[in-house]
Amino acid sequence: MIAIVVAAVAIAFFAAPLVGLLLRAPWGSLWDELSAPETVEALKLSLICSLAATVLSVVFGVPLAWVLARQQFPGRRLARALVTLPMVLPPVVGGVALFLAFGRRGFIGQELDDWFGFTLPYTTLGVIVAETFVAVPFFVITVEAALRSVDRRYEEAATTLGSGRITTFRRVTLPLIAPSLVAGAALSWARALGEFGATITFAGNLPGKTQTMPLAIFLEFENGNTDGAIALSLVLVLVSMAVLVGLRDRWLRT
16 A cells, blocks of 8 residues: 555656646647747757667667677676666766767867868757767667577577578568567657757757757747747657657567
């Protein structure tokens, strides 16, 4: 009985902010707020950057998850810690770290500027980099867990029948972990879509260039436009809830 009461209080605690949004939502002018040019631009930029970050998460995350799950090498625990660090690192700290690495005077960014003549901070590409930095760990831990749980007898059987490593991975392993790939990609996309701290620190808050939805919400709230901030917040809340509810069972199993 005590556990039920405590659980109910905890659920109420998490539900209260959402209820507050719903009660204060400007339902009468909601469409006007969401169809404003600056809002549409922020939403468009958010979708482009978050989808690009998701693609990069998959491209780099699949081989990274496979190495962490299947290969034994010195420093594997350290490598896994580095990969998952952005999940617990304060986003602003991540943004500062990205700036010091890829900024114009960063040890990598300076070389990029000298060799190729472009910089990452305060650009749309910088937003994608920041979102990828925080999104990749969600994909990696999901896919790594799936690779560890796969019955390897299917892969061994394919190898025995003459299938090469790449063919076995493509035709046996990938189908077996496909649900986890989808779950990891969806989680990465949701995380990238809601990223704020690393983005504003590394890429700034430039309308039409680096101002994503979370940054637009911050600006609206800071300027006193509470209705606009609430309207934009509702969009992100609905997206996040849809992803979490849809993937709950898969996330718990992995």
